[in-house]
Amino acid sequence: MSRTLRLAVIPGDGIGQEVVAEGLKVLSSALPADVKVETVEYDLGARRYHATGETLPDSVLDELKGADAILLGAIGDPSVPSGVLERGLLLKLRFAFDHHVNLRPGKLFPGVKSPLAGDPQIDFVVVREGTEGPYVGNGGSLRTGTEQEVATEVSLNTAFGIERVVRDAFARAQARPRKKLTLVHKNNVLVHAGHLWKRIFDQVAAEFPEVTTDYLHVDAATIFFVTQPERFDVIVTDNLFGDILTDLAAAVTGGIGLAASGNINPSGAFPSMFEPVHGSAPDIAGQGKADPTATVLSVAMMLSHLGYTEQAAAIESAVTADLAERGSLTAPRTTSEIGDALAARVAG
Amino acid sequence: MSRTLRLAVIPGDGIGQEVVAEGLKVLSSALPADVKVETVEYDLGARRYHATGETLPDSVLDELKGADAILLGAIGDPSVPSGVLERGLLLKLRFAFDHHVNLRPGKLFPGVKSPLAGDPQIDFVVVREGTEGPYVGNGGSLRTGTEQEVATEVSLNTAFGIERVVRDAFARAQARPRKKLTLVHKNNVLVHAGHLWKRIFDQVAAEFPEVTTDYLHVDAATIFFVTQPERFDVIVTDNLFGDILTDLAAAVTGGIGLAASGNINPSGAFPSMFEPVHGSAPDIAGQGKADPTATVLSVAMMLSHLGYTEQAAAIESAVTADLAERGSLTAPRTTSEIGDALAARVAG
Ligand SMILES: CC(C)[C@H](C(=O)O)[C@@H](O)C(=O)O
């Protein structure tokens, strides 16, 4: 019996196209022979916006619903006003498909250089809430463009939305050897949202007696990211704090060229979406300079989410082996050379 | 003719008392003989809250208005619900006295170990807006304590409030050798507040043609704080982003034991307030283990703000010399030994 994986691919802008091609290459080489990948590519991003004014037409959104998963490269270009593609495409997808678990590992692979001194051990995962907080797009501006302008941004937080992501994070912590979960917020200033997060966190904690818990203000958390990153196992946090912390996590673990992410809808009601944390990097686009590793690791997260656990592990091992050898390479490899090397390791 | 400096002192909680004592010691030794310091100490913080339920009585707020400046140690204790003292005392002071310029240098002193590899050169200053953004306390909670709870936090941003702090930051950049100013926000997601910040920033930039400008999203900024901190000169940013970035800045420049801050009202309508960035550290309180250097550097900022530029410079030189020698010390010094050493250097 052959199985089919219906994969929607959104290469997007800048280096998106290049890294996605390598992700698909490694995907093919990882999957068992009886699994057929059916990819449909969607032309979304700056080019389409300039050509048609569209960011994410309803018809495309509808089609995407039928996919088993979405692989996204990168969204954003300086030629488009800031926010148009982010809000109109990337965040629209995350919200429309209720991607409330935004999963972002922070792992320093052996052989990878951290900007931190003393070769720290870093292996944590950030569970970033993906559908609430200051990202809801609930803001506005009065007397726009004048000296009297007032602009607001409203952070919306619900017990429902917090509980489901907190429960997901506890389950992930429970499944890891160290079984530790840190809540990060700023409940000494953002008292309403912060106290709600803390209340739900403490409540769900009672169901996971084996998990050690901890709370840190976001400012203190950034300090520990650089002074004691080994203290973290699983972190659960709000959408905006998660955005900031995961870029910092990428930085201390060797750069955003390696940082994978999954925008996950655990219910399966809508397809989950996998994307590297890095942006479209227009300055190096089209030159074969982008590192596709973050996309390849995002493909591994996708496989793991879809139940192909062994294949996901094979990709991770390939990446681990490849990274361990990079230090001894005499010349930098191109995007597709890295993809080829990873695909070969996975196949072998 | 003798002059009098009326200084309000709020030692606060935990290590606050200890570090403030050293700050005052160094202050006395720095000031010219004809300047008399008149200190009035205010008992505010956890102890008072437990005894009377008060955080900042109106009568105290009124008295504080008459001071030339305020020196604050640290506020916060685990025995008090999170947010009560922060919102009811520390933030109340910042808002009541319109401390819109929250000044926080990020400087790696010679001889101080950074957690970053490769001995980076770090010397920037963050101008954090202090009276707007998500800190305004405009939030609430509906169906509190139930499964249907909804909590909001509103970020309020005004053209007026942004312009004054942006102009202050440009003037500071203009006065520094590198003349570079970076705006940090998240205008691809928080589009209303973000676009207002960017519009005002670009507008004021036209008045400072010599200043090189740059914009970074807050997530990208955290990456550069650890990978390329030397790229920053002056940074201007919103209240919450500034909170996060300045703790990270403290971490990469050797820790919050050295991070000074000024909550400044440039108009002089109300007294400005100077405080170390660190918290009350109840775990080491009363043991003489706290490093008073951040408070001493905050005293230097205070002197500079009050026009005692030479004396401020003398304290900074004393700290620089002391830090350069710390590596060669055989035993750690106590809080008061560090204060004594700094006072002696300033006097000598
Ligand atoms: C591009 C932007 C909207 C996005 C975010 O803020 O979530 C990005 O920074 C990320 O972390 O995936």
Ligand SMILES: CC(C)[C@H](C(=O)O)[C@@H](O)C(=O)O
């Ligand atoms: C204690 C807290 C309210 C405060 C803040 O968030 O501003 C502190 O973190 C700081 O940076 O001064």
